[in-house]
Amino acid sequence: GESVGLHLPTLSVQEGDNSIINCAYSNSASDYFIWYKQESGKGPQFIIDIRSNMDKRQGQRVTVLLNKTVKHLSLQIAATQPGDSAVYFCAEKWKGTYKYIFGTGTRLKVLA
Amino acid sequence: DVKVTQSSRYLVKRTGEKVFLECVQDMDHENMFWYRQDPGLGLRLIYFSYDVKMKEKGDIPEGYSVSREKKERFSLILESASTNQTSMYLCASSPSSDTQYFGPGTRLTVL
Numbered sequence: 001g002e003s004v005g006l007h008l009p010t011l012s013v014q015e016g017d018n019s020i021i022n023c024a025y026s027n028s029a030s031d032y033f034i035w036y037k038q039e040s041g042k043g044p045q046f047i048i049d050i051r052s053n054m055d056k057r058q059g060q061r062v063t064v065l066l067n068k069t070v071k072h073l074s075l076q077i078a079a080t081q082p083g084d085s086a087v088y089f090c091a092e093k094w095k096g097t098y099k100y101i102f103g104t105g106t107r108l109k110v111l112a
Numbered sequence: 113d114v115k116v117t118q119s120s121r122y123l124v125k126r127t128g129e130k131v132f133l134e135c136v137q138d139m140d141h142e143n144m145f146w147y148r149q150d151p152g153l154g155l156r157l158i159y160f161s162y163d164v165k166m167k168e169k170g171d172i173p174e175g176y177s178v179s180r181e182k183k184e185r186f187s188l189i190l191e192s193a194s195t196n197q198t199s200m201y202l203c204a205s206s207p208s209s210d211t212q213y214f215g216p217g218t219r220l221t222v223l
Binding site: 032034036041042043044045046049080091098099100102103105106 | 116117143145147152153154155157160162168176202210212213214215218219
């Protein structure tokens with residue numbers, strides 16, 4: 001069926017450690033993927049994206065990895081900071097459509 | 113920076129009232145979207161518009177309608193609000209086939 005899911009609903013990490021948030025997607029025809037960060041009471045904020053012709057993309061302190069073989073997406077945050085505490089969710093876009101499917105999110109808690 | 117604004121952050125309405133949620137974007141994007149976000153369900157698409165006066169139903173259009181008279185503005189209308197429409201409503205815009213940028217959201221409570 002159509003779904004974008006997350007393996008862990010809550011992730012707690014020590015400040016300064018690296019964080020890895022995972023996402024599974026179900027539509028092999030999806031060609032564009034996005035990670036969003038959502039702080040409490042706010043709208044989702046774009047973090048990083050990747051197209052299906054790539055395996056890896058790096059931003060500032062964030063890296064997205066795409067494994068099309070197993071339909072898996074991950075977000076890596078380096079040197080996690082207290083300001084990174086939020087809900088993170090992934091989205092996949094179906095090729096040739098306007099349709100996005102969003103995951104339910106993982107809550108990242110950064111421990112001081 | 114892309115800016116998507118929504119008319120209200122918090123809204124309280126009574127059952128049966130007509131509710132208007134407005135969204136404005138300043139980046140001349142073709143596409144605009146309305147979602148609702150509920151705990152454990154993720155974002156669900158209500159309606160989207162790919163051009164002025166053009167609209168398409170999303171996954172959960174029942175009980176909602178939309179209006180796009182100008183490119184920068186996309187309105188969501190609840191003709192007769194019901195308690196099961198209590199939710200966080202998120203508007204997004206995007207250039208064609210690209211990243212969606214979200215507004216801050218409107219938390220609607222229907223009593």
